[in-house]
Amino acid sequence: MGIPFLGQCAPRKLNVGNSHFLFQPGSPATGAAEIAHGHLASMDAVFQRCIRPACSATYGVDETAFVCGRCGGLLDVAYDWSRLEVPKSLRAFEAKWAERANPLHFSGVWRFRELLPFAQPEHVLTIGEGQTILQRADGVARYVGLEPGQLFLQYEGLNPSGSFKDNGMTAAFTHARMVGARRAACASTGNTSASLAVFCSATGLMRALVFIGSGKISYGKLAQALDHGALTVQIAGDFDDAMQRVQQVASKLGIYLVNSINPFRLEGQKTIMFRVLEALHWEMPDWIVVPGGNLGNVSAFGKAFAELADLGLIDRLPRLAVINAAGADTFYQLYEKAGLRWNQGEPDEKLIDGHYRRLDAEHIRATTIASAIEINRPVNLPKALRALEKCGGVVRQVTDQDILDAKAKVGAGGLGCEPASAASVAGAKKLRQEGVIGPADRVVCILTGHQLKDPTATVAYHTADQKAFDEVLGQRGVRRATFANRAVQVPNELDEIIKAIEVYG
Numbered sequence: 001m002g003i004p005f006l007g008q009c010a011p012r013k014l015n016v017g018n019s020h021f022l023f024q025p026g027s028p029a030t031g032a033a034e035i036a037h038g039h040l041a042s043m044d045a046v047f048q049r050c051i052r053p054a055c056s057a058t059y060g061v062d063e064t065a066f067v068c069g070r071c072g073g074l075l076d077v078a079y080d081w082s083r084l085e086v087p088k089s090l091r092a093f094e095a096k097w098a099e100r101a102n103p104l105h106f107s108g109v110w111r112f113r114e115l116l117p118f119a120q121p122e123h124v125l126t127i128g129e130g131q132t133i134l135q136r137a138d139g140v141a142r143y144v145g146l147e148p149g150q151l152f153l154q155y156e157g158l159n160p161s162g163s164f165k166d167n168g169m170t171a172a173f174t175h176a177r178m179v180g181a182r183r184a185a186c187a188s189t190g191n192t193s194a195s196l197a198v199f200c201s202a203t204g205l206m207r208a209l210v211f212i213g214s215g216k217i218s219y220g221k222l223a224q225a226l227d228h229g230a231l232t233v234q235i236a237g238d239f240d241d242a243m244q245r246v247q248q249v250a251s252k253l254g255i256y257l258v259n260s261i262n263p264f265r266l267e268g269q270k271t272i273m274f275r276v277l278e279a280l281h282w283e284m285p286d287w288i289v290v291p292g293g294n295l296g297n298v299s300a301f302g303k304a305f306a307e308l309a310d311l312g313l314i315d316r317l318p319r320l321a322v323i324n325a326a327g328a329d330t331f332y333q334l335y336e337k338a339g340l341r342w343n344q345g346e347p348d349e350k351l352i353d354g355h356y357r358r359l360d361a362e363h364i365r366a367t368t369i370a371s372a373i374e375i376n377r378p379v380n381l382p383k384a385l386r387a388l389e390k391c392g393g394v395v396r397q398v399t400d401q402d403i404l405d406a407k408a409k410v411g412a413g414g415l416g417c418e419p420a421s422a423a424s425v426a427g428a429k430k431l432r433q434e435g436v437i438g439p440a441d442r443v444v445c446i447l448t449g450h451q452l453k454d455p456t457a458t459v460a461y462h463t464a465d466q467k468a469f470d471e472v473l474g475q476r477g478v479r480r481a482t483f484a485n486r487a488v489q490v491p492n493e494l495d496e497i498i499k500a501i502e503v504y505g
């Protein structure tokens with residue numbers, strides 16, 4: 001997919017909160033000094049704030065630590081809306097379509113800029129992300145058990161790097177440029193790294209450093225990191241190991257971190273919900289169903305709805321459902337089994353520690369064919385709890401069998417997706433069977449990544465070769481390919497080919 005626009009900053013003096021930084025694209029990276037550090041700025045209209053109400057420490061918009069210096073909690077990007085200009089209705093955003101030649105209005109993220117107003121328009125960096133669509137999918141609705149017209153698939157695979165990550169990356173990248181960063185790093189199961197690599201190669205403004213678990217990322221995603229020139233570090237470990245290491249390395253070397261622990265990433269991901277509402281003519285759906293990995297999306301979605309409600313732009317909230325893979329189900333275990341709750345910002349740490357201690361003692365590592373969500377230590381856990389509290393959330397887990405069957409149904413019913421994305425559809429089906437979702441509820445499943453991200457899983461599911469099936473899927477407990485579309489083998493002879501078409505066609 002081409003890159004339609006590059007709305008990038010020329011060297012200029014920036015006004016960030018009360019501080020001024022000079023951008024000098026092309027200047028060499030200089031380790032810890034390369035990120036300018038900020039100041040407490042609670043008087044600014046935009047700032048960062050610890051999510052724990054009991055702490056609520058505030059930090060300048062130019063800070064890059066991304067955890068609270070006082071209590072270690074996660075941070076939000078926070079706004080004093082009374083000092084910012086916000087449209088009186090969501091419908092007002094439609095006017096921007098008439099001005100699509102402006103890269104800021106073309107972007108599916110930045111055309112909602114007034115709802116993530118942390119950057120001046122001239123600082124925004126966009127590669128045309130967020131041109132995604134909401135697809136009504138009646139075939140998939142039938143599979144899930146919903147009435148026709150009630151199931152929609154929000155297809156984020158249409159982004160330039162093929163996943164929803166570009167929504168967050170444009171925001172993080174913009175912030176990175178605001179603070180003068182020259183290098184950006186992430187740990188990744190493959191999509192964050194692909195997105196960072198694309199942004200870096202498309203703009204030439206930063207050097208990408210990506211940490212991935214060795215053998216833990218699909219070839220499509222690894223190919224993107226390599227092809228786009230990212231410095232790719234394969235760690236002998238999994239995502240949870242890589243996440244820990246990248247935080248250490250980023251803080252030691254002063255490299256800008258773009259994982260979803262970065263609150264600016266989540267500002268961009270809020271816009272997935274704005275686009276869903278836009279496509280539904282601003283009518284609120286009953287359910288948003290999303291796969292859960294590091295829990296950035298659900299956290300962003302909860303924040304989006306909380307802010308829209310605070311601003312009086314919506315009059316009701318949807319319910320949120322997070323779907324874990326059964327082999328990477330920390331959130332399900334803690335929320336549904338152990339009863340962990342937000343609890344006004346003080347979730348029971350003993351439950352969380354106990355869970356992680358048990359994983360360590362029993363040497364349990366995350367394992368699922370949905371490698372994008374093969375994560376057992378989600379960094380956004382507290383924010384996700386807050387989102388579920390706000391939106392009456394539920395968590396479910398689905399097996400790899402459920403995921404691949406749902407994925408085949410998504411593919412047969414329209415736009416394809418990678419395995420992790422199909423967890424949302426498998427989860428909706430489960431919630432429908434339980435009666436939690438009603439047959440006439442309006443449900444939006446988020447398809448987070450493109451089908452071509454992980455062709456190995458798809459081809460193994462559809463293959464007629466039992467050995468190939470077992471090698472990729474059998475070891476993961478997948479027993480059948482109920483919805484397989486097998487290729488037909490024929491000799492290279494015209495009569496045989498025609499006979500095969502008549503028999504199978």
Ligand code: F0G
Pocket residue numbers: 163165187188189190191192193260291292293294295296297298372373418420421448449
């Ligand atoms: N779906 C896909 C396709 C993903 O790549 C991810 C996360 C998720 C769902 C989970 O989203 O973390 O917001 O709960 N991928 C990250 C990565 C971890 O490194 O690419 P989440």
